[in-house]
Amino acid sequence: MTVSVLGAGAFGTALAVTLAQNGPVTLWARDADQAALMQETGRNERRLPGVNLPRKVAATADISVATEAETILLAMPMQQMRGFLATHADLLRGKTLVACSKGIDLESGQGPTALIAAASPSARGAILTGPSFAADIARGLPTALTLACAEDGEALQRELSTPTLRLYRTTDTTGAELGGALKNVIAIAAGVVIGAGLGDSARAALMTRGFAEMSRIATAMGARAETLSGLSGFGDLVLTCTSVQSRNFRYGRALGAGEDFDTSITVEGVATAKAVSILAQKHIIDMPIATMITALADRQITVSEAVQALLSRPLKEE
Template sequence: MANQFAKFQHIGIVGGGAWGTALAAAAASAGREVSLWAREEEVAASIAADRENKRFLPGVPLDPAISASTDKAALAAADLVLLAAPAQHLRATARDFAEHLSPVAPVVVCAKGIELESGALMSEAVRGALGADRPLAILSGPTFAAEVARGQPSAIALAAEAPALGEAIASALGSATFRPYLSNDVAGAQIGGAAKNVMAIAAGIAIGRGLGENARAAIMTRGFAEMVRLARAKGAKLETLAGLSGLGDLVLTCTSLQSRNFSLGQALGEGQPLCDILAVRDSIAEGVASAPALVALGEKLDVDLPIAGAVTDVLHHGADIGDTITALMARPFRSEF
């Protein structure tokens, strides 16, 4: 039987930030026609005139196959749509595009987070905006936007409930430098992507406080245990968390200042107030909003998430970092598994 999704040629990208631009570059490198929608006039103009997203991805030349616009109708002809808007705005953005997209075009969720207001995974938020019948996939893994856009080797998880859809998207986006690995575990791919941002903030705080590499390793390992517990409660496959969208993304995000979340945590650990850190940034550290959403979801599912809770207390409840670390280390001794 022929794959009904076999010939994606025109890729629509919703979101002109660093990640949306990088995905546009990857799709163009794979030989696809690409239409990118940006909210900011300056971004669309910069890509059109200079072949560069000077605001969010400066210094990276972009393929002429990428067209950019602030007109939502520019994506009407796309046969595959990648949603790369910020996580907390994804539902509203998808709703805004509902009347402009082809009714049969599958969507790929490329945002990482948990909706703060509802506790929904990104797939649940998008289905709420676009309808339950829209074919949907998740793209998540250890990928810094600038490296993807420059064509440096990257591997990423692509989760779709329908195997034929996953295969078709992989064929459309995959190239010699951008390698999707297929899965049908939509929930697992999203839990890893959301939780690792919170753990990266915790790891950054530890490094900023000068607590050393042992502390970073402990946070990453115990943070991974929290990811696994939450994923299990959401019905995900445990092997998914050991793959690119879980452990892979956790390792990358907790070990590099290229990570918005790790660098934010490090600045916090060095004593900078959160409001000052955010005031000078033009990009979003998704872990700031995902931390309380993660904790709320854990409470709903009766899952213990002490590191996520500690990060939430520091970010949103004014908790002292030193006292919070002391409280974490004073928890009762228990079995590791």
């Protein structure tokens, strides 16, 4: 059975590469030139340099070809997903749609599975998330991710696991998608700490309090605490806050150091911080780190003001 990946960025391409170990994969790029170049050269040099696409990966810019598959992975940036689903709703009817994006849609405040349910009620929505850099997956390094699917996830788990990509299953879609979205916000904050020269001890404190913040809002929104402490939450938090491979971490590090950052790079945590700050007000949840990241990204405060504000909060029980 063919699987399709929609979105030929770093992650979509890496997923296509690993899934080709199981059978044919269609990789859809919205840009016809990019699809033709991938087909011709067998590489996606711009997004995933140095990786050869297996022959079982067929690149196309034809959305009707790409949506012939029953199982379709959505690997575009989160803020693009709602528009994409609306545009192609007819072609996606009745399919299994696996969101691979990490974030919260800023306009609606919804995560990927709610967006899928709203745009394609007859589709089955799932989410694939957890600690994995595209380059690691594409190189065949061992990786473990969470596959969240409200029902009948076992066959999907088998279909999307490969010899090097091990999937763990859950029915807690809310927990999985919120963990993946929120860790990006904390990763930006961890980057700020390192960029501003505040040290590894401060980063450990930030990660721990960040995890508490993630868990507070996620459980208030219906997530299970154990999902937050699994691969999609704690696992991805650790990876993204400690690796310079992470774009969210690198963006934060530039912010902390007062340096410019290439705005063409995908940094999901900025929009997510804004979206979650709005959700936090609605649920009356205290989220000082997300609020601070929004203010910093919008240049409303300086790094030293942000640090001062966090350190001067009232002392309380852990």
